[in-house]
Amino acid sequence: xxxxxxxxxxxxxxxxxxxxxxxxxxxxxxxxxxxxxxxxxxxxxxxxxxxxxxxxxxxxxxxxxxxxxxxxxxxxxxxxxxxxxxxxxxxxxxxxxxxxxxxxxxxxxxxxxxxxxxxxxxxxxxxxxxxxxxxxxxxxxxxxxxxxxxxxxxxxxxxxxxxxxxxxxxxxxxxxxxxxxxxxxxxxxxxxxxxxxxxxxxxxxxxxxxxxxxxxxxxxxxxxxxxxxxxxxxxxxxxxxxxxxxxxxxxxxxxxxxxxxxxxxxxxxxxxxxxxxxxxxxxxxxxxxxxxxxxxxxxxxxxxxxxxxxxxxxxxxxxxxxxxxxxxxxxxxxxxxxxxxxxxxxxxxxxxxxxxxxxxxxxxxxxxxxxxxxxxxxxxxxxxxxxxxxxxxxxxxxxxxxx
Amino acid sequence: xxxxxxxxxxxxxxxxxxxxxxxxxxxxxxxxxxxxxxxxxxxxxxxxxxxxxxxxxxxxxxxxxxxxxxxxxxxxxxxxxxxxxxxxxxxxxxxxxxxxxxxxxxxxxxxxxxxxxxxxxxxxxxxxxxxxxxxxxxxxxxxxxxxxxxxxxxxxxxxxxxxxxxxxxxxxxxxxxxxxxxxxxxxxxxxxxxxxxxxxxxxxxxxxxxxxxxxxxxxxxxxxxxxxxxxxxxxxxxxxxxxxxxxxxxxxxxxxxxxxxxxxxxxxxxxxxxxxxxxxxxxxxxxxxxxxxxxxxxxxxxxxxxxxxxxxxxxxxxxxxxxxxxxxxxxxxxxxxxxxxxxxxxxxxxxxxxxxxxxxxxxxxxxxxxxxxxxxxxxxxxxxxxxxxxxxxxxxxxxxxxxxxxxxxxxxxxxxxxxxxxxxxxxxxxxxxxxxxxxxxxxxxxxxxxxxxxxxxxxxxxxxxxxxxxxxxxxxxxxxxxxxxxxxxxxxxxxxxxxxxxxxxxxxxxxxxxxxxxxxxxxxxxxxxxxxxxxxxxxxxxxxxxxxxxxxxxxxxxxxxxxxxxxxxxxxxxxxxxxxxx
Numbered sequence: 014x015x016x017x018x019x020x021x022x023x024x025x026x027x028x029x030x031x032x033x034x035x036x037x038x039x040x041x042x043x044x045x046x047x048x049x050x051x052x053x054x055x056x057x058x059x060x061x062x063x064x065x066x067x068x069x070x071x072x073x074x075x076x077x078x079x080x081x082x083x084x085x086x087x088x089x090x091x092x093x094x095x096x097x098x099x100x101x102x103x104x105x106x107x108x109x110x111x112x113x114x115x116x117x118x119x120x121x122x123x124x125x126x127x128x129x130x131x132x133x134x135x136x137x138x139x140x141x142x143x144x145x146x147x148x149x150x151x152x153x154x155x156x157x158x159x160x161x162x163x164x165x166x167x168x169x170x171x172x173x174x175x176x177x178x179x180x181x182x183x184x185x186x187x188x189x190x191x192x193x194x195x196x197x198x199x200x201x202x203x204x205x206x207x208x209x210x211x212x213x214x215x216x217x218x219x220x221x222x223x224x225x226x227x228x229x230x231x232x233x234x235x236x237x238x239x240x241x242x243x244x245x246x247x248x249x250x251x252x253x254x255x256x257x258x259x260x261x262x263x264x265x266x267x268x269x270x271x272x273x274x275x276x277x278x279x280x281x282x283x284x285x286x287x288x289x290x291x292x293x294x295x296x297x298x299x300x301x302x303x304x305x306x307x308x309x310x311x312x313x314x315x316x317x318x319x320x321x322x323x324x325x326x327x328x329x330x331x332x333x334x335x336x337x338x339x340x341x342x343x344x345x346x347x348x349x350x351x352x353x354x355x356x357x358x359x360x361x362x363x364x365x366x367x368x369x370x371x372x373x374x375x376x377x378x379x380x381x382x383x384x385x386x387x388x389x390x391x392x393x394x395x396x397x398x399x400x401x402x403x404x405x406x407x408x409x410x411x412x413x414x415x416x
Numbered sequence: 417x418x419x420x421x422x423x424x425x426x427x428x429x430x431x432x433x434x435x436x437x438x439x440x441x442x443x444x445x446x447x448x449x450x451x452x453x454x455x456x457x458x459x460x461x462x463x464x465x466x467x468x469x470x471x472x473x474x475x476x477x478x479x480x481x482x483x484x485x486x487x488x489x490x491x492x493x494x495x496x497x498x499x500x501x502x503x504x505x506x507x508x509x510x511x512x513x514x515x516x517x518x519x520x521x522x523x524x525x526x527x528x529x530x531x532x533x534x535x536x537x538x539x540x541x542x543x544x545x546x547x548x549x550x551x552x553x554x555x556x557x558x559x560x561x562x563x564x565x566x567x568x569x570x571x572x573x574x575x576x577x578x579x580x581x582x583x584x585x586x587x588x589x590x591x592x593x594x595x596x597x598x599x600x601x602x603x604x605x606x607x608x609x610x611x612x613x614x615x616x617x618x619x620x621x622x623x624x625x626x627x628x629x630x631x632x633x634x635x636x637x638x639x640x641x642x643x644x645x646x647x648x649x650x651x652x653x654x655x656x657x658x659x660x661x662x663x664x665x666x667x668x669x670x671x672x673x674x675x676x677x678x679x680x681x682x683x684x685x686x687x688x689x690x691x692x693x694x695x696x697x698x699x700x701x702x703x704x705x706x707x708x709x710x711x712x713x714x715x716x717x718x719x720x721x722x723x724x725x726x727x728x729x730x731x732x733x734x735x736x737x738x739x740x741x742x743x744x745x746x747x748x749x750x751x752x753x754x755x756x757x758x759x760x761x762x763x764x765x766x767x768x769x770x771x772x773x774x775x776x777x778x779x780x781x782x783x784x785x786x787x788x789x790x791x792x793x794x795x796x797x798x799x800x801x802x803x804x805x806x807x808x809x810x811x812x813x814x815x816x817x818x819x820x821x822x823x824x825x826x827x828x829x830x831x832x833x834x835x836x837x838x839x840x841x842x843x844x845x846x847x848x849x850x851x852x853x854x855x856x857x858x859x860x861x862x863x864x865x866x867x868x869x870x871x872x873x874x875x876x877x878x879x880x881x882x883x884x885x886x887x888x889x890x891x892x893x894x895x896x897x898x899x900x901x902x903x904x905x906x907x908x909x910x911x912x913x914x915x916x917x918x919x920x921x922x923x924x925x926x927x928x929x930x931x932x933x934x935x936x937x938x939x940x941x942x943x944x945x946x947x948x949x950x951x952x953x954x955x956x957x958x959x960x961x962x963x964x965x966x967x968x969x970x971x972x973x974x975x976x977x978x979x980x981x982x983x984x985x986x987x988x989x990x991x992x993x994x995x996x997x998x
Contacts (some may be wrong), residue, residue, distance in 0.1 A: 025650045025719045026940050028947050029861065029895035047828070047857075055860055058675045058893070059830050061652040062837075065820045068828045086943075 016096055016231045017273045024093055026086040027054035033080035033090055038348035039073050042367040046073045049080035052097075053090035060097060067101040073364065074098075075352030076227055077318035099229045107149040107358070114150070114354040115228040118220040121159065121192030128159035151362035155397045157193045157389075164195035168214055172202055178211030183248035183256045185241070185286070187263040188220050189389040200411035201259055201289065207303040207414050208296060213253055215244040221263040222270075224354050238271045245282045255285045257292050259407055261320035261387040262353070264288035269323065288320070289407055290329040290387070297335060305413040307338030312409070313381040315344045315372065315395065317388035318352075329387055329406050336413045342379065347372040351394035366398065373398045385409055418611035422448040422580075424782055425600045425615040427587045427629055428622035429453075430460035431563055431768050434570035435775030435794065436621050441577035442797065443783060443790040448613055449571070449579065450602055452586035454883045456567040459623050460768065461886060462726025464646060464680055465673040466657060467491060467499055467559035468769045471506060471531070472664060474523030475516070480745055481527035484769050490795050491561060491772070496802040497840030498565040502672060504558025504657030505539055507550045509710060512662045514552050520661055521554060531556055545654045545712045558657040560673045563768055564886045565838060568876055569799040572842075576800065581877055590618065590632040590760070597633065597751075597759035606917075617782040620762040621774075624691055624729040630762060635755055637762070640732040641691060643725050645700040646680030647708070647936065650719035650894055653677040658711045667707030674837075675862060675893065676721065679708035686727060696723040696935040719940040721894060722932030731765045746774045750781045759785075801840030822847055827855055834863040838888065839871075846871040858907070859900040861893020869907050879912075881905060881925035896929045898948035902956060919961055926952065 027050070034040055034048030046052075052071050059066035071094055080090040113120065124131045134140050135156040145152035164186050182205065190198040202212045218241055222234035245256050245267070258264040267286040272278065296302070314333060316326045333341050350368030355361050376384055376399045384401045386392060392403040424440045426433050429451025440447040451457075470484030492499055508517050517533075524531045532555040539546055539553035546553075571581055582602070589601035591612060599614040620629040627639050652672045660668035671678045682700050701723055709715040731747040746766035751757040763778035776792045783789070822832035827847060835843035846854060846867035854867030872878040872887040881897075881904055884890050890904055891897030905922040909915045933945050952958045 022651075022714075022717070025894075027894065028940075028944055029893075029899055030947060031899075051830070051857075051860060055863075055893075056830060058651045058861070059834065059863065061655075062675055063820060063833070066830045066833050068830050070828060086940075 016099065016226060016234070017092065019273075019276075021089055021093055021096065023086075023088045024054035024057045027084075027088050028086055029055075030085065032083040032085060033088075036079050036083040038077060038079060038350065038368045039075055039364060043073055043364055046070050049074070049090045049094065053080070053093045054088055057093050057097065060101060064101040067097060071098050073361070075348070075350075075355045075365075075368075077348050077352055078322040079318055079348065082322055095226060099231050110148040110150055110358065111228040111230075111354075113148065114357055115224040115230055116220070116233075117188040117192075117224055121163070121188050124159040124192065125163065128161050132156075132158040145359055149359050150357050151359040153362060154357050155393070157189075157393050159192050160195050162195065164191045164198040165214065167195050167199070168202075172199070172212075173214075175206075176202075176211040176213060178206070178209055180209065181211040181213055181253050182292070183213045183215055183245075183253040185215060185218055185221070185245075185256050185258045185263060185267065187218075187258060187260045187389075190259060194389065197259055197405050197408055200405070200408040201257075203411050203414060204293070204303070204407055208301050210296075210301075213248065215241070215248050215256070217244055221260075221266045223262045223266050226266075226270075227353055227355065235274055238274050241267065242271060242275065242278060242282060245285065246280070249280075249282060249285055255287050255292065257287050257289050259289045259387075259405060260389055261288055261317050261323070261325060262390075264325075265319045265323045288323065288325050288328070288387075290332045291325055293407075293410070294328045294332050297332070302335070303414060305335065305337055305410075308336050308409065308413050309338045309340075310382040310409075311340040311342070311380070312383045312385045312404075313342045313344045313376060313379050313401075315349065315376075315384055315386040315391060316346055317386055317391045318348050320387050321346065325387075332410065333385065333406055336410065339409075341385075342381070344372065344375055344379075344384075347375075349391045349394045349398075351390045353390050356390075356394060365394075369394060369398055376401050383409070418609070420448065420611065420613040422446050422613055422615045423786060424448075424617045424619060425450065425587075425613050426619045426621055427451075427600065428458075428620070428625070429455040429567070429571070429581070429583060430458050430621070430623050431456065431567050431570075431771040432460075432623060432763060432766065432774050433619075433621035434567040434574070435771045436619050436763065436778050437579055437581075438570040438574040438577075439772075439775045439779040439792060439794050440619075440782065441574040441579040442793050443779065443788055445782070445786065445788060447574065447579045448615070449574070449581050450585045450587050450600065450613070451581075451583045452605060454583050454880070454886060455571055455581075455877075456564045456886055457882075458625070459726045459729060460563045460567055462646075462724055463563065463644070463768055464669060464671045464678050465560055465563055466669060466671045466768075467561040468767070469504065469529050469557045469559075470527055470769075471504070471520070471524050471529050471554075471556040471558065472659060472669075474527050474529060475519050476663065477745075478523065478527055480767075481523065481529065483745070483773060484767075485527060485529045485557075487769050487773055488557060488559070491566075491769075492559070494772075494795065494798050494802060495561070495566055495569065496798070497836075497838070498562045498569060498799070498802070500560045500672075501557070502559050502656050504556050504659060505534070505543055505546065506554045506556060506659045506661035507539065507546060507711070508552040508661045509547060510549060510551055512551075512660065516662050517552055517554060524554075524556065529556060543654055543656045543658065545714055546658055547710055547713055552661070554661060558659070560657070560671055561768070562674065562838075566768075566771075566799075568887050569801055572800045572876065583877060583883075584879065587622075587629060587632075590629070592633060592757070595757060597757060616759065616786055618760050619778050619782060620760065621764075621778070623764060624727040626729065626762055626764045627688070633751070633755075633757055633760060635751065635757070637749075637764070638732050639688070639764075640730040641686045641688065642683050642728040642730055643686040643694060644681030644683055644728060645696045645704065645723060645725040646678055647701065647704050647723050648721040649677040649679065649715065650721055650940070651676065653712055653714055653718060660711065665707075667704045668711070670708060670711045670715075674889065677712075679704055679711070679715065682725075683728075691727055694725050694727070695931070696725050698935065700725070701935050719894065720936040721896065721941065722929075723935040724932050728767075729764050746770055746777065748774070748777045748781065752785065801842040803841050825849065830863050831855060831857060831865060835865065835868055839868075845875070858903045859888070859890040859893065861895055861899075862889040862891075864888045864890045864900070866907060869904060870911065873908065873911050880921035881908065881918075882921070882928060884908070885925070891925065891929065895944060896933060896948065897925060898944070898951055901925055901929075901952070923958070923962060926958065 040048035141152035225234035350365040356365030470481035820833035
């Protein structure tokens with residue numbers, strides 16, 4: 014099933030300049046990956062001749078979209094590759110694994126009440142070997158621990174009745190905040206409340222669809238897009254100024270990819286979705302800035318690929334610069350290598366770690382108190398592969414309120 | 417002076433000449449083919465690449481229609497790797513009405529062409545790029561054929577059966593003694609060397625230029641040269657051939673050929689002295705786009721790669737008024753019978769589709785004179801490369817889902833598949849696991865490997881960059897040689913001794929690519945051209961490598977003999993940016 018409504022002909026504008034391939038993290042560590050130009054615009058011309066020309070190497074694409082950032086001709090390289098995999102691909106032997114990894118909300122729901130057991134089990138050697146052998150999930154990979162109580166239930170129990178403000182926004186928390194890191198959701202509410210803005214949750218939300226798309230579940234991704242769009246529309250109708258997200262990838266999906274997946278939607282609800290730092294920077298600029306106390310830390314900022322693609326790094330950086338006392342170092346722009354569910358797969362593990370190596374090295378050399386980044390899977394990867402602790406910019410901001 | 421001998425000399429290395437060459441060799445005649453440029457560099461290389469079903473002529477020219485459908489079936493059998501069985505649609509638009517469709521279906525029936533009348537919805541489902549305003553469509557067994565590959569495979573077969581190919585050799589005169597054509601005087605266009613080939617039969621298969629050869633014997637023919645312009649679109653927009661269901665007109669055929677689609681053609685008269693000097697005009701481009709987008713509206717937003725035109729060698733039997741009304745039927749003249757000049761046969765008219773049939777007719781004539789009784793085998797015998805095992809590549813519409821690959825190979829599908837697509841089972845000659853860098857991709861747009869380039873130099877007589885393009889598609893993609901031209905020049909230089917000659921051929925290649933881009937220089941094509949200029953001129957300094965203009969390319973001897981005239985011509989050929997082709 015095609016992911017996007019209109020078939021993508023942007024490859025026709027490709028100048029063959031090869032800027033994309035020169036910026037591809039995978040091509041730099043895997044000589045057998047021909048790079049985004051060959052897999053994307055070049056390959057698409059061949060595949061229009063016959064699906065036989067589909068190269069198996071396309072599976073190594075992480076979907077980081079750095080090629081699209083490099084492209085001077087606005088070719089949707091990463092989308093073309095993802096679409097080709099889904100359209101012509103003959104599937105693979107790890108169907109169960111792809112299902113488990115991509116249905117993040119379902120997995121989260123299943124751990125409700127059993128999180129401590131699940132966390133303990135996924136840490137055991139036996140479980141890791143079983144997952145490696147039976148499912149193809151690399152045994153060296155660490156699973157993010159599930160929270161004992163989901164963010165949503167936390168909100169319902171403790172936060173909901175406190176959200177009485179003149180201004181309100183709705184929060185698309187996403188699976189990671191809900192099941193793995195409710196603290197980030199709580200910090201977000203703390204920061205926004207300090208700015209006299211109330212936070213509502215969407216009536217219901219499903220996984221934004223990023224992992225579904227990456228694993229070829231396009232139909233499900235489209236269904237989720239429709240579902241979430243309804244929730245967003247409902248939230249806007251009932252008085253929210255906009256919808257915010259604390260995940261750079263979810264925000265990109267909701268804002269940029271949904272309209273292309275669903276076609277024109279009346280009133281452009283997707284344009285009401287903002288990544289949190291973009292929203293906060295705008296508020297700060299308009300004078301709505303809470304009092305911030307110094308945070309005397311030395312931090313390194315890692316820019317996630319999808320935030321680069323959506324042009325949001327600027328907002329996060331200017332937000333961090335507002336925190337007094339913070340020693341901010343921008344790390345070189347390198348992909349961390351995990352690319353969502355990609356790095357969990359055993360055939361990708363080495364590629365994933367090789368891609369991340371320059372970043373890990375810089376982090377270890379830098380002697381930072383924290384690494385700051387916007388993306389949940391970058392956090393998993395950096396915490397697993399280095400000795401650093403990783404924190405979201407909003408959580409850092411929340412500390413400035415506390416100290 | 418050097419003298420060669422042969423049973424038959426064929427003049428002209430287009431599709432017809434190559435087919436004659438093959439037919440003669442298969443019948444055991446010792447044959448030499450002379451071609452003044454490269455194979456398929458005239459009309460053969462400048463057409464749609466349409467494997468006609470004959471349906472286009474079903475109403476106006478029943479004889480041609482029957483010839484076409486018969487050859488259509490034959491080519492599918494013998495040239496599998498040059499042909500794609502895409503099928504085609506004849507669509508009726510509201511302005512055309514459905515009256516012609518009735519006549520059309522009847523015409524096809526009487527020519528023996530199978531048809532299937534479709535509803536507009538069915539047609540759109542089969543071919544999503546078709547104009548959605550259509551009011552009716554007929555499905556017919558059109559397909560695509562690669563004229564370069566067909567010519568190259570015919571020549572390869574001939575050479576494997578004892579034939580000799582002399583490309584870049586111009587026939588400058590006929591040796592006529594006592595009413596008998598005894599051979600051909602030739603000039604090697606590279607060195608300027610004159611030599612003679614003595615033969616028992618000369619077959620003039622020089623197509624649009626056949627009057628020139630006939631003039632060597634003071635004969636004439638009433639040729640009507642009809643020029644047709646075409647545009648190459650950036651990618652394969654359609655998967656079936658799309659025709660207009662009406663009387664043949666301008667820009668009413670859109671053919672999906674290899675990685676591109678081709679829209680054409682126009683039909684205007686061209687004077688004899690302008691045959692080697694063809695450029696597509698602004699008006700032609702405008703007409704092609706305006707009419708073409710009625711077949712497939714997305715054409716308006718699609719990049720055009722280049723424009724080119726060719727000349728149809730039509731023979732007017734009456735003083736006809738226009739190119740479209742003259743029959744596409746073949747014309748075979750045995751000058752022994754017609755003009756009492758023994759030893760010369762002319763084969764012209766016709767079309768790409770009927771090249772094999774034309775060759776059979778001409779070779780039959782020659783065989784009769786030489787007392788050769790071995791019958792023609794070309795309709796049954798597969799061309800080299802066409803013996804594809806089922807798993808390697810099947811070209812029917814249905815089989816395209818599973819087709820091109822090199823079984824048991826670890827080479828990526830796009831690389832191995834492209835080689836199989838172009839060379840059929842002969843791809844095994846250069847696509848090997850243990851490749852010594854031979855599987856490195858040289859042309860990224862069309863996926864041509866180092867091995868394929870070296871194979872074309874070694875086995876397919878390629879001597880210049882443009883020759884390589886005709887045999888491999890190198891430089892025919894969206895970047896028009898921007899990325900691969902210099903890589904290929906490097907490979908050519910490493911296998912030829914004279915680097916200077918290769919440099920010249922690089923310049924010719926770049927100029928010739930530019931000539932095709934010039935008429936359509938806007939949008940992405942303009943951006944591409946500018947980027948090419950940065951790379952080739954700004955980065956690599958191509959023009960600074962050019963030889964001093966004042967220095968002659970060939971050493972010219974005293975200007976008095978016949979040879980010198982020829983040398984000058986050779987020099988001109990070398991300097992001229994040759995032709996722009998598909």
